[in-house]
Amino acid sequence: DTEVTQTPKHLVMGMTNKKSLKCEQHMGHRAMYWYKQKAKKPPELMFVYSYEKLSINESVPSRFSPECPNSSLLNLHLHALQPEDSALYLCASSQVWPTLAKNIQYFGAGTRLSVL
């Protein structure tokens, strides 16, 4: 099973709402990632969790709050977002560096977020 499952697929929220994005994998991967992708642009790394601990935060605004409850789950809590935060949010997982697989990442289908 090489699947990363993300819910919801689509989300529309107002600027005062609080919502959460969810990601799940059962490949035994101990590194999980959040990316943001705007239209016609490459994915941009937001956060990396390694062994359920936050290891990289790419200077993401505090209105995005990640959480890794266990080795299979990754959440992204959203609060007071801005319209410019509208994008495709991708979750990915991989083995932890260094391994022979060297950070091959498996992506979920993403959550398409619209902030009104």
Added chain:
Amino acid sequence: GQQVMQIPQYQHVQEGEDFTTYCNSSTTLSNIQWYKQRPGGHPVFLIQLVKSGEVKKQKRLTFQFGEAKKNSSLHITATQTTDVGTYFCAWAAGNKLTFGGGTRVLVKP
């Protein structure tokens, strides 16, 4: 900092023709990966190259890592409509993956 540039940004290809997309780095890379993202889809891993001058083939796709490990190319022969999408090169430093800008491929039937 490290910059990975992809050219061209867009590639319009007649079905059945060949094309090549290039990935160029300002510094030496320890590895290069290629991903494909179909329209409306998510990035899917294609290949990883780690050795200088390495060449790998997957059916009609040929991937190459330059001798100086500063550039890589993806060559597709006999393009099909299923090749439509954006091809990203990416390089990994530890658990951090950085993507090039991508080449968006459109196929004319």
